[in-house]
Amino acid sequence: MAQFRLNGTKMLAVDLAGETIRALNGSMVAYEGQMTFKRQGMTGGEGLRGALKRRIAGEGMTLMEITGQGTVYLASEATEVTLVHLAGDTLFAESESLLALDGNLQTGVHFVGLRGMGTGQGLATTKVEGRGTAAIVSDGPAIALEVTPQTPLCVDPHAYVGHLGRLQQDVVTDVNWRTVLGQGSGESVQFRYQGQGLVYVQPAERGGVLEI
Amino acid sequence: MPGYQGINAKMLQVPVGPGHEVFSKRGAMLAYTGPVTFEPSATAGQGLGGALGRAVAGERSAMMHVRGQGTVLFGHGGLHVTVVDLSGADTLYVEADRLLVHDASLQVGTMFMGEQGGVRGMVRGAVTGQGLFTTTLSGHGSCGLLSHGGVMELPITPQRPVFVDPQAYVAHRGQVENRLAVSAGMRDLIGRGSGEAFQLQLSGSGVVYVQASERKI
Numbered sequence: 001m002a003q004f005r006l007n008g009t010k011m012l013a014v015d016l017a018g019e020t021i022r023a024l025n026g027s028m029v030a031y032e033g034q035m036t037f038k039r040q041g042m043t044g045g046e047g048l049r050g051a052l053k054r055r056i057a058g059e060g061m062t063l064m065e066i067t068g069q070g071t072v073y074l075a076s077e078a079t080e081v082t083l084v085h086l087a088g089d090t091l092f093a094e095s096e097s098l099l100a101l102d103g104n105l106q107t108g109v110h111f112v113g114l115r116g117m118g119t120g121q122g123l124a125t126t127k128v129e130g131r132g133t134a135a136i137v138s139d140g141p142a143i144a145l146e147v148t149p150q151t152p153l154c155v156d157p158h159a160y161v162g163h164l165g166r167l168q169q170d171v172v173t174d175v176n177w178r179t180v181l182g183q184g185s186g187e188s189v190q191f192r193y194q195g196q197g198l199v200y201v202q203p204a205e206r207g208g209v210l211e212i
Numbered sequence: 213m214p215g216y217q218g219i220n221a222k223m224l225q226v227p228v229g230p231g232h233e234v235f236s237k238r239g240a241m242l243a244y245t246g247p248v249t250f251e252p253s254a255t256a257g258q259g260l261g262g263a264l265g266r267a268v269a270g271e272r273s274a275m276m277h278v279r280g281q282g283t284v285l286f287g288h289g290g291l292h293v294t295v296v297d298l299s300g301a302d303t304l305y306v307e308a309d310r311l312l313v314h315d316a317s318l319q320v321g322t323m324f325m326g327e328q329g330g331v332r333g334m335v336r337g338a339v340t341g342q343g344l345f346t347t348t349l350s351g352h353g354s355c356g357l358l359s360h361g362g363v364m365e366l367p368i369t370p371q372r373p374v375f376v377d378p379q380a381y382v383a384h385r386g387q388v389e390n391r392l393a394v395s396a397g398m399r400d401l402i403g404r405g406s407g408e409a410f411q412l413q414l415s416g417s418g419v420v421y422v423q424a425s426e427r428k429i
Contacts, residue, residue, distance in 0.1 A: 010361045010424035028408050029380035030364075030422045032372050037408040064408070075380070075424035078361025 002102055004083055004133040012074045012081045012100060012135050016066070023074050023100040025062040033070015040065055050108055061095035061107070061126060074100055079137040082144075082200065084164065090129040093136055093162030093200075102132025136162055138202035145201055147193045154190040158205035165197020216295045216313075216354045223287045224295070224356050226313060228280055235320075236286055236313040238274035246282020253277040277316070286313050291429070292362040294421065296355055296383070302418065303350040306357060306383035309429045315353030323348050357383055361424035373415035377408065379426040386418015 003015040011029070014021055025039060040063050066072055075081070076099055084091055092110060101107065110127040128134050136142070138161045147153045147167060154172060163169070172190045193199055217225045226234055228248055241250060253275050278284060287293065293312055298304060305323065314320070323346050349355055357363070359382050368374050368388055375393060384390070393413040414420050 007364055008362065008424065011364055026408065026426065028377055029424065029426070030366055030374060030376045030420070031411075032366070032374050035375070073364070073366075073422065075361070075426075077427060078423070078425040 001104075001132065004100070004102070004135060006081060006083065007073065009080050009141065010075055010078050012083075014066075014072050014074065014100065016068050016070060016072065018067070018069060020065055020067045020103040021100055022063045022103065022105075023066055024076055024098065025064050027074045027076050027099060028066070029073050029075045031068075031070060031072040033068060035066060035068035035070060035072055038065045038067075039063075061098070063098075063101075074135070076137050079139055080141045080202075082136050082138065082142045082161075084134045084136060084162075084200075085132075086128065086134060086164075087131055088129075089164060090127050091134055091136075091162055091164050092125050092127050093134075094160075095126045097136045097138065097161050098126065098128070099135040099137045101128060101134050102130075104132045105130040105134060136200065138200070139204040139206060140202050142200045142202045144198045147195060147197050147199060149194070149196060152192055152194040153199055154192045155199060155201050156205060157189060157191050159201050159203070160191055161200040161202050163193060163197060163199045165195065167193045167195040167197040167199070169193055215297070216356060218293065218295065219285065221292050221362065222290060223285055224293045224313065226278075226284050226286060226356075228278055228282055228284055230281070233277065233279040233316040234284075234313050235275045235316055236278055236284075237288060237311065238276045240286045240288045240312055241278075242285040242287050244282055244284040246280060248278060248280035248282045248284055251277045251279075278313075286356065288312055288358055289429075291358040291360055292423075294357045294359060294363045294382075296357060296385070296421075298349060298351065298353055298355070298385075300350075300352045302386045303348050304355065304383055304385045305346050305348055305388075306355075307429075308347045310358045310382055311347060311349075312356040312358050314349060314355035318349045318351045318353040318355065321348040321350070322346070357421065358429060359421070359423035359425075360427045360429070363421040363423050366420050366422055368414050368416060368418050368420055370415070370417055373413055374420055375411040375413050376420060376422055377426060378410055378412055379428060380422050380424075381412055382421040382423050384414060384418060384420040386416065388414050388416040388418040388420070390414045 002019045002021050005013050007013040105128050108127050109124045111124050142161050172192045219225050363382050366374050391413050393411045
């Protein structure tokens with residue numbers, strides 16, 4: 001299986017011995033050995049139906065396949081990398097937060113519904129499932145906050161990076177006349193997670209796109 | 213005299229004294245103590261011939277001559293600073309834009325890309341956005357390099373050449389030969405490439421500095 005390790009906090013090193021991984025298009029910064037880079041086809045391994053769903057949801061994701069022998073180094077705009085080990089569970093993340101995926105992992109689109117619209121997240125998020133390692137990027141180091149049935153967690157949608165486990169997501173709003181007048185506290189909409197799992201949060205609030 | 217000292221990842225403290233003068237990117241001074249003067253320098257320690265070469269090459273990043281007695285803090289654009297010490301054995305190749313500060317004792321030169329790889333070298337410079345010329349530093353002394361997100365040092369050995377994304381390349385040192393490896397296919401021509409059509413292939417023995425980002429300065 002491909003070995004994912006961190007080289008510093010902003011660079012991901014992956015040791016390959018003939019395996020295939022998937023990574024964000026153009027994220028290679030250096031490599032040693034023999035590597036081939038191939039952009040994934042229109043369907044991205046998700047089938048025709050998956051590609052159609054992705055197109056409708058606007059959850060654009062361009063990945064490339066990396067195959068070879070040696071070590072490949074991946075990074076994106078000096079963002080911080082976090083490794084997530086999946087053992088049959090499902091990771092939900094924004095498509096722009098995914099840096100690299102083990103070849104065994106499957107991706108798909110998960111519809112969030114209308115509530116994604118108000119937060120600029122779009123209608124859908126990407127789900128990653130299977131066994132293997134996924135690397136996600138965040139603006140500043142991401143922390144994993146634990147959610148237990150006793151302690152639900154609320155996060156700012158703009159600081160949300162991804163979540164893992166058996167979690168229910170809903171939106172809490174605190175919109176009042178001040179918000180309407182443009183005098184709100186800037187914290188009128190939050191995501192609330194209930195159940196058992198982890199939520200990854202970054203120390204920056206993005207305005208639609210990742211920006212340093 | 214103590215050497216360059218990083219205050220944090222993005223700020224560098226440099227001691228200046230008699231016999232220890234430095235050249236720095238113009239406007240990169242953040243603070244200083246003591247009687248220190250900053251003079252714009254057209255030649256950046258290269259002499260008239262070098263200056264002429266640089267002007268022709270377009271490889272002119274405005275530099276200033278820093279001298280006096282004291283300590284100076286340097287930084288630029290919130291970029292990470294990496295100190296590279298040269299012991300006289302090898303030459304550092306770096307783009308002028310990425311050079312924050314260097315000792316006046318270092319010999320500065322401009323290398324024509326064509327010297328390494330002829331026409332292919334020139335094509336390489338044009339494709340990678342490095343231009344036709346690159347700056348060389350040699351001798352005894354230190355220099356500070358700018359990068360977006362910090363650099364990683366990758367060793368290059370004759371058995372193991374290293375391939376680097378031209379946008380993530382910062383500098384290299386040692387007995388290294390570089391050439392442009394092209395793996396562009398039909399998919400790249402129709403705009404459906406993997407974004408990795410061009411790589412710098414570095415072989416020989418030395419070190420290459422790579423940044424964790426594809427952003428040029």
